Amino acid sequence: MIQKIFSYLIPIKIFKKKSARSKVIEVTWANGELVLDSENTNYSYGSLQRILRYGLRNIGYETILKMEHILLLGVAGGSVIKTLVDEVEYKGKITGVEIDPDMIQIANQYFNLDQIKQLEIIIDDAFEFVLKTKDKYDLIIIDVFEDIKMPNFLFESFFANRVFSLLKNKGVVLFNTMILDEAHNVRNRKYISEINSKLFSSKMLPRVEVHNELIIIEKVA
Template sequence: MLKKLFSYLIPINIYKSKSAVSKSIEVTWTNGELLIDSENTNYSYGSLQRILRIGLRKIGFNTIQSMENILVLGVAGGSVIKTLVDEIKFKGQITGVEIDPAIIEVANSYFQLNEIPNLEIHIQDAFDFILRSKDHYSLIIIDVFQDLQMPNFLFETFFINHTASLLKKNGFILFNTMILNEGDNVRNKNFITNFDNTNFKINSIPRIERHNELILIQRIK
């Protein structure tokens, strides 16, 4: 409790480790919030939780409550899962995919992710999971980063088409992206052109927390 109170004055680091995937993982009390950070950016909770909450509100909490199953690509510390369970009161099945086992250990230790009964975690590359999945989802959340980098496969047509094929009718993809330069801006615009207006409805929410853009895709047919 003292660390939480003092964190309103200065950030207080309580855990730090190395990871082969994420390189650096830190758990820090900042302004009364417990955050997970990588070397250069917020990985879970804090600003990231606020960013994805905006996208979830755009879909509608009542709409999400009525869904059967949700896929989260890029679990990290599980902040979006906590929003789904604790704030939205989602009772359906949540499937989480995370490539870094070290960050799941941190999420379990500091945020009790392993105590969520309707959550199943797969330690797996998101690309491989999508290619092998036979299930269909009401909502797919894509939040895959390696520090400040987004893997190229996220924007490749092959991956995009496979991900879209796993959406149920009226289902959503909520894609969190980072825009650091004009090239990233062009990349996002090219990504959106993969979805035709006949089958999908697209909405982008730019410049959230300065560098993030959310892309919201709904399958309408």
């Protein structure tokens, strides 16, 4: 495809849409791959896929392969789902929760998300879903952004404790956060400090991208 070849020289935008939730959504050929971007940041594939792949590798592909059910809060274009299915070769159930129906429509059209049989997509607010779900999960991936902003509720202890309560024994949370200033550094450290160290182990991974910091929390009891 000529657009793919030329994208190694210059990004080629092939789709742009205004969304009520995400303002602007763009699909672009960049360095030979399709990526999904919001107005100011990469939403799926590209750098975001590298970040979450790094987190999954840290958890361990062998560990993930033994899991039965993975929950993804914040689907966007579904790059982490593609990593799980195509690279990890994960065969268990994946539930993806995405607030923006426009995003899922684009993910299906350009990234074939609707062809993944083990995937269930639920259009809902992550906060609301976490309160309602009766399931337990082996891995919960939190990747919720509104452009470059992260909703405050993600860092509140009420939400964090509810997420942790949905983990099976030895279950893991992979939390992708964005650091744009010192206040965000303080926020992340406060979040870590409030985790019950008797029940959970937690660590922050060295950054692979300048503004993203991954937090991994594992249920040990």
